[in-house]
Amino acid sequence: MYRNPITSITVAEALRKMERYCAYQERCHKDVEDKLRTMKLIPEAKEKIILHLLDQNFLNEERFAKAFARGKFNIKKWGKQRIVRELKFRNISPYNIKTALKEISEKEYFETFHKLAEKKYHSITEQDKNKKRKKLVDYLLYRGWETTLVYEKVNELIL
Structure with missing residues (x-):
C-alpha cells in the first residue's frame, strides 16, 4: 500500500507512539526530540507531547542516566569517563550524571x-x-x- 509522505500524523497518534517508545526502554530528552523531529509535527505539538511524557513519568532524565550508567558498565564494561562522555553527548545535566555514577560501586x-x-x-x-x-x-x-x-x-x- 502506498502512503502519501505528505500526510501528517495526529497529535493523539504521535502521543501514543511516543508513550510506547518511552515505555519500551528508558529514553532521554534528546532521543524523544529526535524521534518527534522525524514525525514532522509543529513545535507546539512536540512541546505538548514532551510535557505529557514528563507529567506521566514516561520521560525521566535521572532514571535514564542511572539505567544508562548501570547498563553500559555491567554489559559493555565501560569506565566512568566513557559513561560521562556519552551522557554529556545526550545533554544530561551534571547533577544527573553525578547521581548516575553513584549507581556503580x-x-x-x-x-x-x-x-x-x-x-x-x-x-x-x-x-x-x-x-x-x-x-x-x-x-x-x-x-x-x-x-x-x-x-x-x-x-x-x-x-
Missing part, C-alpha cells in the same frame, strides 16, 4: 577493571612488548577507564 568498578584488563592482556597475541602495551592501553582508554588506572595496570602486567 567502587569495589565492583575496580574488580571489573582488573578482570577486563587481564582478559584483554591474555587475548593479545602480539609478541613485541611495546606493541602489546600500546594495544592494551588503547583498548582500556577507548572503553573510558581512567588514565592512571590504565597505566598502573599495564605496567603491572607488562614488565
Whole structure:
C-alpha cells in the first residue's frame, strides 16, 4: 500500500507512539526530540507531547542516566569517563550524571577493571612488548577507564 509522505500524523497518534517508545526502554530528552523531529509535527505539538511524557513519568532524565550508567558498565564494561562522555553527548545535566555514577560501586568498578584488563592482556597475541602495551592501553582508554588506572595496570602486567 502506498502512503502519501505528505500526510501528517495526529497529535493523539504521535502521543501514543511516543508513550510506547518511552515505555519500551528508558529514553532521554534528546532521543524523544529526535524521534518527534522525524514525525514532522509543529513545535507546539512536540512541546505538548514532551510535557505529557514528563507529567506521566514516561520521560525521566535521572532514571535514564542511572539505567544508562548501570547498563553500559555491567554489559559493555565501560569506565566512568566513557559513561560521562556519552551522557554529556545526550545533554544530561551534571547533577544527573553525578547521581548516575553513584549507581556503580567502587569495589565492583575496580574488580571489573582488573578482570577486563587481564582478559584483554591474555587475548593479545602480539609478541613485541611495546606493541602489546600500546594495544592494551588503547583498548582500556577507548572503553573510558581512567588514565592512571590504565597505566598502573599495564605496567603491572607488562614488565
